Amino acid sequence: MKTCASCNERFNDGVQCSSCKKYLDFSCASMTEVGWKKLGADRRAQWKCPACRVSSPTLLSPQPTASLDTVLSEIREMKHQLLDLPTLVNDLRSIKDELSDLKKCYDFSSGRLDEFDTRLINLESKVSEFEKVQDTVLSLQSELASAKLELMSHDQRSRLNNVEIKGVPLKKDENLFSIVEAIGRKIKYNCPKAQINYISRVPIHNSKEKLVIVSFLNRYVKEDFVAAARAEKDLSTSDLGFQGAPHRDFNMSGISWTSSINNSLVPVNPATSDECVLADELCTLGLQQYNGVTNGYGKLLDLVLSNKLAYVTECFDPLVTIDPYHPALLVNIDLFEMPSLDHAPRLRFVYSKADFISINKEILAANWQQQFSTRSLDGSVSYFIDTIKDLQNRSGVINNTYFGLREGLPGSRQSNSDAPYAFAQARRPFVHQSSPVPFPQSVGRLRRERTYRVLRNPLYT
Secondary structure, X not given: OEEXXXXXXXXXXXXXOOOOOOEEOOOOOXXXXXXXXXXXXXXXXXXXXXXXXXXXXXXXXXXXXXXXHHHHHHHHHHHHHHHHHHHHHHHHHHHHHHHHHHHHHHHHHHHHHHHHHHHHHHHHHHHXXXXXXXXXXXHHHHHHHHHXXXXXXXHHHHOOOEEEEOOOOOOOOOOHHHHHHHHHHHHOOOOOHHHEEEEEEEEOOOOOOEEEEEEEOOHHHHHHHHHHHHHOOOOOHHHHOOOOOOOOOOOOOOOEEEXXXXXXXXXXXXXXXHHHHHHHHHHHHOOEEOOOOOOOOOOOOOOOEEOOOEEEEEOOOOOOOOOOOOOOEEXXXXXXXXXXXXXXXXXXXXHHHOOHHHHHHHHHHOOHHHHHHOOOHHHHHHXXXXXXXXXHHHOOOEEEEEOOOOOOOOOOOOOOOOOOHHHHHHHHHHHHHHOOOOOOOEEOOEEOOEEEEEOOOHHHO
């Protein structure tokens, strides 16, 4: 603590005269603390108090001393200015923290950008390599396509001399040359063995049958052979030495059957042309296939085609021989169907249940003039009718009924039947008159006119 030489007041911080070496506080020295600090070290070392400056010959006029009120006002002003100092310090700290976070984000973003730059350079190099690979692939694809075309052309040229023969049953130890000679005799065309390059059987995809492929040495011989065969309309397997016509089971393994309406089965995913023809014929003729019974190998060997409702089950008759490969079938067909009666509903207006007060309020609340002014005459009429119908629907006026014969209408009678009362009365005499007649044979709850059995035992065929 120091004592002011002018006012004898004790103070902590003040000024010192370089001439008399006395200490003065800032108010007696007519100087503020900020002004004292701005003088610098050299000027503070040369500073003189007002008394020493008066005695100095260079000083022409004495400096007026500051009054106590002025000093107090300056102190109050400084104190008032220093009130916001803690807030400013806190703000500076928060700004410093934010700048630190911003610097961290910047460093992280800079690192990520460098990483992205490196990855982008790698991607560009890979893209350039991929473009080269793509050009190579395109050239290879074009070469492969040309090679395929050339191979197909060569294959087609090699098959120009081939003839496919279908429908020839497969026999053990068969002689295909003899079969071709028999066909030549039937079609009246001499086909010597020396004109045949090779002959063999080729299997068909998804079928047990095998085609007979005959490759001739000369294309003209092949054309003459085919022309002679087309001219012969009555060529059959009996002409080739086979006894009787071949009767085979249904063997189109490419067709799968899925359930449809009325217990019928529909073909799905036909593969060969014959399977497509079968599916088209069933659709054209309106026939349904009802047999879903397969043998022990999971194959469907018989088709039950009908335009009436049929039920096909496996026959367990004790007199029928058990054949696990080809089971017998029991076919039940409905030849008589009673048409169902249509219950055509109509709208009935029960005006006694309507809330006419709410209807009247809604009609009065509607702005008809505005609605009609923006519409034509027909549009205004349609809008009015639609509004009235909407009010009817929301007020509970409309009710569904069957022909006006339910819900206590005049002249109606209640009935427990699903059909209208008039139809129930008309149907009752028919049932009574038909009751003395014995009903057709029934299986369970199903009535049938006739029952068919498909038996593989020759005794029952």
